Amino acid sequence: MENLMITCISKPPVIIPTKHDNLSEFSQPPTKLSFTYTKNTNNPKITDNHVKYLARSGRLAEAVAALDSIALSGSQVRPNTFISLLQACIDFGSLDLGRKLHARIHLVKESDPFVETKLVSMYAKCGSFADARKVFDEMSQKNLYTWSAMIGAYSRLSRWKEVVELFFLMMEDGVLPDEFLFPRILQACANCGDVRTGRLLHSLVIRLGMVCYTRVSNSVLAVYAKCGKLRSARRFFDYMNERDRVTWNSMLLAYCQKSENDEAYKLFNGMWGEGIEPCIVSWNILINSYNQLGRCDVALGLMKEMESSRVSPDVFTWTSMISGLAQNGRRWQALFLFKEMLLAGIKPNGVTITSAVSACASLKVLKLGLEIHSIALRMGITDNVLVGNSLIDMYAKCGELEAARQVFDMIEEKDVYTWNSMIAGYCQAGYCGKAYELFIKMQESDVKPNVITWNTMISGYIQNGDEDRAMDLFQQIEQDGKIRRNTASWNALIAGYVQLGAIDKAFGVFRQMQSCSISPNSVTILSILPGCANLIATKKTLMQSQMRKLGLKPNRGTFLSIILAHSIAKMVDEGKQIFSSISDNYDIIPAIEHYSAMIDLYGRSGRLGEAMEFIEDMPIEPDSSVWTSLLTASRIHKDIALAVLAGERSLDLEPGNIVVNQLMYQIYSLCGKLDDSSKVRKLEKESTLRRSLGHSWIEVRNKKLQEVLQELGT
DNA sequence: GGAACTACGT
Numbered sequence: 001m002e003n004l005m006i007t008c009i010s011k012p013p014v015i016i017p018t019k020h021d022n023l024s025e026f027s028q029p030p031t032k033l034s035f036t037y038t039k040n041t042n043n044p045k046i047t048d049n050h051v052k053y054l055a056r057s058g059r060l061a062e063a064v065a066a067l068d069s070i071a072l073s074g075s076q077v078r079p080n081t082f083i084s085l086l087q088a089c090i091d092f093g094s095l096d097l098g099r100k101l102h103a104r105i106h107l108v109k110e111s112d113p114f115v116e117t118k119l120v121s122m123y124a125k126c127g128s129f130a131d132a133r134k135v136f137d138e139m140s141q142k143n144l145y146t147w148s149a150m151i152g153a154y155s156r157l158s159r160w161k162e163v164v165e166l167f168f169l170m171m172e173d174g175v176l177p178d179e180f181l182f183p184r185i186l187q188a189c190a191n192c193g194d195v196r197t198g199r200l201l202h203s204l205v206i207r208l209g210m211v212c213y214t215r216v217s218n219s220v221l222a223v224y225a226k227c228g229k230l231r232s233a234r235r236f237f238d239y240m241n242e243r244d245r246v247t248w249n250s251m252l253l254a255y256c257q258k259s260e261n262d263e264a265y266k267l268f269n270g271m272w273g274e275g276i277e278p279c280i281v282s283w284n285i286l287i288n289s290y291n292q293l294g295r296c297d298v299a300l301g302l303m304k305e306m307e308s309s310r311v312s313p314d315v316f317t318w319t320s321m322i323s324g325l326a327q328n329g330r331r332w333q334a335l336f337l338f339k340e341m342l343l344a345g346i347k348p349n350g351v352t353i354t355s356a357v358s359a360c361a362s363l364k365v366l367k368l369g370l371e372i373h374s375i376a377l378r379m380g381i382t383d384n385v386l387v388g389n390s391l392i393d394m395y396a397k398c399g400e401l402e403a404a405r406q407v408f409d410m411i412e413e414k415d416v417y418t419w420n421s422m423i424a425g426y427c428q429a430g431y432c433g434k435a436y437e438l439f440i441k442m443q444e445s446d447v448k449p450n451v452i453t454w455n456t457m458i459s460g461y462i463q464n465g466d467e468d469r470a471m472d473l474f475q476q477i478e479q480d481g482k483i484r485r486n487t488a489s490w491n492a493l494i495a496g497y498v499q500l501g502a503i504d505k506a507f508g509v510f511r512q513m514q515s516c517s518i519s520p521n522s523v524t525i526l527s528i529l530p531g532c533a534n535l536i537a538t539k540k541t542l543m544q545s546q547m548r549k550l551g552l553k554p555n556r557g558t559f560l561s562i563i564l565a566h567s568i569a570k571m572v573d574e575g576k577q578i579f580s581s582i583s584d585n586y587d588i589i590p591a592i593e594h595y596s597a598m599i600d601l602y603g604r605s606g607r608l609g610e611a612m613e614f615i616e617d618m619p620i621e622p623d624s625s626v627w628t629s630l631l632t633a634s635r636i637h638k639d640i641a642l643a644v645l646a647g648e649r650s651l652d653l654e655p656g657n658i659v660v661n662q663l664m665y666q667i668y669s670l671c672g673k674l675d676d677s678s679k680v681r682k683l684e685k686e687s688t689l690r691r692s693l694g695h696s697w698i699e700v701r702n703k704k705l706q707e708v709l710q711e712l713g714t
Numbered sequence: 715g716g717a718a719c720t721a722c723g724t
Contacts, residue, residue, distance in 0.1 A: 183715050218715045225716085249716040284717045291718090319718040351719045358720060390720045420721040427722095455722045491723050523723045557724045564724090593724085 055088035124153030163188035186219035225254035256289035291324025329591030350384030396425025427460025462496025495527035603633020
């Protein structure tokens with residue numbers, strides 16, 4: 001028996017990029033306004049106008065000083081002056097001076113609702129939301145503008161539910177929205193899926209005669225469109241007597257939301273006839289919709305078509321395409337597109353970075369992940385929690401828990417994703433204790449665990465062999481009545497037991513679940529399938545009868561699981577048959593995962609020759625998962641393993657991929673090729689240490705990128 | 715006013 005001891009490469013800890021890396025290559029950050037205080041002795045008579053002049057010029061400190069001398073001279077400061085000063089604080093983003101002004105406004109006996117409203121805006125726009133709310137709550141008299149300022153602040157933070165709540169409070173207060181506030185509230189309804197309030201607003205809009213404002217009508221339409229109320233949307237669309245391109249775009253979205261792409265496309269083509277030319281947003285809605293249906297090639301075609309009609313793809317187009325490809329298993333293509341986007345001179349934003357980083361996370365390519373992190377920092381895309389969350393996930397999935405933790409600690413306003421990503425990271429690495437520690441901390445924080453947090457902990461414990469704790473948590477979920485177990489909670493237990501080889505227990509949970517009248521979903525079936533690998537007949541019955549009964553359509557994941565089940569059962573020929581039936585019968589194009597599962601299938605049965613032939617015939621470029629499967633299978637066949645490694649493709653493919661590197665290292669060590677194994681080790685070290693763009697993965701392939709990045713960075 | 719998005723389970 002061969003000694004298959006797993007040897008890990010000892011590598012230096014990853015140092016995550018910082019904002020200050022390579023800063024000298026770029027232009028300096030914008031200089032902060034410097035406040036110089038000069039006593040104005042020459043002009044003892046300072047007027048309100050003088051204060052306003054100073055405020056408009058950004059000389060805020062001087063303006064406040066001037067204000068004080070007016071007060072000292074015994075004159076009244078006009079409310080307008082305060083308003084101008086507060087506006088200046090907003091324009092120059094100076095919270096400090098805003099606070100100083102607040103203190104002075106307090107001294108004035110009669111409060112002025114206009115000044116107080118401006119104060120609310122100032123705090124909200126300068127980033128002190130708590131103060132804004134405090135001033136707002138303490139105001140005795142609120143007018144439409146006050147409510148608008150507060151609602152505006154909540155919408156900027158995407159706190160839609162609170163916007164809706166404020167709307168109801170406002171109505172109680174006897175204030176009605178105007179044509180500017182209606183769209184904001186309607187937008188909030190659309191974004192939190194509150195159709196009920198949407199309909200209420202709809203009737204209010206009609207009663208108040210606001211339908212004549214296209215802006216307002218468009219927002220009503222958008223509520224129906226976004227919430228998937230196609231019929232209501234169409235009815236309202238037909239009722240509107242003035243339609244602009246925003247109207248048409250919302251209608252386009254309404255169809256796309258219900259996956260009625262053909263209808264959407266018809267509408268799109270019909271726009272010209274109505275004298276409306278589709279704009280970039282129209283294309284983006286369509287492109288995104290095809291991406292969400294997994295028809296990325298149609299989306300790519302539309303993007304080409306767009307370019308040939310002299311409309312340049314914008315950041316939305318690129319982002320939609322990148323995330324579409326990534327979510328449909330074409331992650332490398334997504335990353336190449338990300339590079340192309342940079343080369344096209346389009347600056348990514350937080351959403352783009354999030355999508356790209358998450359593709360790196362799934363591929364476990366630390367090197368690229370680091371690089372994109374560094375690009376984001378250079379471009380100043382750091383304020384987005386989403387970016388941070390995806391980075392935590394990426395570092396954790398690449399096994400760099402320390403780096404993940406560093407990002408975690410740096411995020412000031414952690415949301416539920418932040419906590420869940422870090423907890424999942426610890427769980428997946430087997431550090432359930434650390435995960436539990438965070439789980440407790442999270443309960444003490446402002447962000448409370450949700451059902452996903454609980455599910456993560458449950459699957460963490462059970463996957464690491466601690467059935468009892470997993471069960472305890474499973475029982476505890478519904479204890480305080482706030483969180484309900486969902487199908488995934490049951491799936492976590494089932495998948496865990498299957499992985500522990502406790503098939504009976506898995507089936508026990510499966511049956512218990514049904515007796516609690518929880519319907520299994522495709523993931524449930526998917527999780528239980530590998531457990532049935534040795535009982536292929538059972539598996540088939542399960543798959544066919546259960547899925548049909550539940551009205552579930554087999555998808556990519558189902559087939560992946562079936563192939564893997566055959567692989568475990570070493571049923572190569574039947575697995576081959578199933579693989580070729582995927583595209584014939586179900587209109588599903590096999591993704592890279594299916595190909596690597598096939599390699600697994602051949603590999604486990606020792607049919608490595610066929611595996612290699614299969615790779616040769618692949619219509620898509622094999623990626624690290626394919627090589628990993630092949631290398632894993634060939635560890636017991638030294639000669640084949642070495643042959644694979646000698647092939648130029650595998651070595652050069654993804655220099656940053658840890659899994660491939662570790663396997664290479666293992667194989668070389670096992671074969672006694674110590675020179676080669678140390679070479680791999682050295683490469684790995686270098687790849688983690690080199691993270692400046694000068695040696696980057698992207699850059700090596702295109703020198704031009706450096707220049708583009710410089711332009712975008714400024 | 716209209717468009718892109720991260721965490722559990724494969």
